[in-house]
Amino acid sequence: MTSYLLVASILLTIPLAAAEPQANCRYTLSPISAQHTAEGGVYRVRLTASHPECQWAFASSPWVHVTAKSPARGSMDLLYELQPNFFEAPRVAKVRLESLRADGGSQPAAVLTVRQQGRGQ
Secondary structure: OOOOOOOOOOOOOOOOOOHHHHHOOOEEEEOOEEEEOOOOEEEEEEEEEOOOOOEEEEEOOOOEEEEOOOOEEOOEEEEEEEOOOOOOOOEEEEEEEEEEOOOOOEEEEEEEEEEEOOOOO
């Protein structure tokens, strides 16, 4: 008499659409730094997110304003505007990109360093 043992395995995958992207979000900015004249103006920076559902926000400085609705998701080209520098000395701003977590918190994700000449240069 011959006996057979049947072994079955089932692989079950459960997608976690909302939680997974937020936990694994990575961001890059291009360029990561820029040098501008004292006159100011509007400039472009490319934000690349590792997933289209990654949520983020920028923290602007007093003289650098990023034009993006907050919060935003995914990759995109962004514009930032510099106010004119009426002072003689140059100035530097570090504009932070914050990764927004599913729990409502945020964490630093990238930095755009903006240098602007002064009127004396």
